Amino acid sequence: MTKRENELADKFESRGIPGHMVDGLALYVTQGLGQGGFLTALLENDFMRAAGQADDMNIYALKAYAMVFFNDIPASCYGSPEKVDAWMKHRGEAGQ
Numbered sequence: 001m002t003k004r005e006n007e008l009a010d011k012f013e014s015r016g017i018p019g020h021m022v023d024g025l026a027l028y029v030t031q032g033l034g035q036g037g038f039l040t041a042l043l044e045n046d047f048m049r050a051a052g053q054a055d056d057m058n059i060y061a062l063k064a065y066a067m068v069f070f071n072d073i074p075a076s077c078y079g080s081p082e083k084v085d086a087w088m089k090h091r092g093e094a095g096q
Contacts (some may be wrong), residue, residue: 001027007071009025010022011072014053016063017064018061029074030094031091031093032088040084041060042062043069043077043084048059075078
């Protein structure tokens, strides 16, 4: 991972994102790499689907995800399926 990805991963973990999720979220932000069903549902603002796919750690981290999304990642990379699709097509921050 790049320096930027490592910095993001450290920030995400310090804010309460489960350790097994921080690298994937960092790679999504920086490179637009697609992620699993839970994280994709969160990014697309589909709470019901996200809650249904959350593992035992992620279900308790929903507030942490909301705070990270609001404070630490670009608003253009989350909020709807269209935004997530466009972010991945443009390869995240790397394609901006």
